[in-house]
Amino acid sequence: MPTKSWHSLPEYQALRALMESGTTSKAAVRLGLSQSAVSRSIASLEARTGRILFEREGGRLRPTSEAVQMNRRLDPLFEALDRIDGHPEMARETLRLIAPPTYAHRFLVHHIATFLKTNPHFYVSLDVAPSEDVIRGILDRRFDLGVSGVELSRNGVKLTPYRSASAVCAMPHDHPLADRPIIHPADLHEQSVVALTHRHARRAQLDKVLQAHRSTPRIVAEASTSFAAVDLAKEGLGLTIVNPFPIVQYRSDDVVFRPFASQIEYRSYFVSSDDRPTSSVARAFMRHLRLHTAKDPFSKKA
DSSP, rough: OOOOOOOHHHHHHHHHHHHHHHHHHHHHHTTTTHHHHHHOEEEEEEETTTOOEEEEEETEEEEOOOHHHHHHHHHHHHHHHHHHHSSOOOOOEEEEEOOOOHHHIIIHOOOOOEEEEEOEEEEEEEEEEOOHHHHHHHHHTTTEEEEESSSOOOTTEEEEEEEEEEEEEOOOTTTTTTTOOSSSSGTTTTTTEEEEEETTTTHHHHHHHHHTTTTOEEEEESSSHHHHEEEEEEEOOOOOOOOOOHHHHHHHSEEEEEEOSSSEEEEEEEEESOOOOOOOHHHHHHHHHHOOOOOSEEEEEH
16 A cells, blocks of 8 residues: 655745745745754755755755746645635735836736736736846846747746737738738838848848748838837838737727738747746736737737
């Protein structure tokens, strides 16, 4: 008959505190214990489970993948304990959110507003920054959650797929190509185009597609964000090729969006830490976005 496993809440509390704080000294202060007591609990948990949970790296304890997995499985336990021991009045939790301008302006602002109206016990701090800073901010633990359309993989960062889409052409309603159901690369030959700047990987991808079809558009302007590129197209400078999400959510009346016949695909992600638990307010906001993102013809759930 297999031996029945037993569980130690103090060991699990030490694991969670250490993962959230990053050092035994901070974990000890959080738990009201000595550093040696925290270290003994972690050592006991490793011995009992037969798993290496932390590795020392540059003077810091870095959680292993085993620790991350165990900590995730403990989420329901600690959520239940919070409900049992929590104050009758819900504590005001803060979500530190970061996103690039295309997502932050209008789209996330709207959803933050509806989220807070239905969850007045939460508080959101929004920072607008380039996608590279989104990843860096999560790694530095300055933010709890990010939203990004760039797949920048880094150790310690988890990318959770949110939406997927194919490239579209955006143009004024009176553009010569506006009446076509699909825009092909050859259609852009000698057309005025507003392009993304060369720092975007998508710019190189688009250039390759156009070269393969011997299509040479006239680049009349460049923009560093899809938001700005679409607005320049709206002003009559030409057309632009962009990720339709989330711009189509609030520009569908201002410009015409048409599918662009290419293999250019986009994904939008939730960005979070892979070595500390996702906060309850971050999980609630992710769920809110998934439930309340309006349907559009060009993107879908990832």
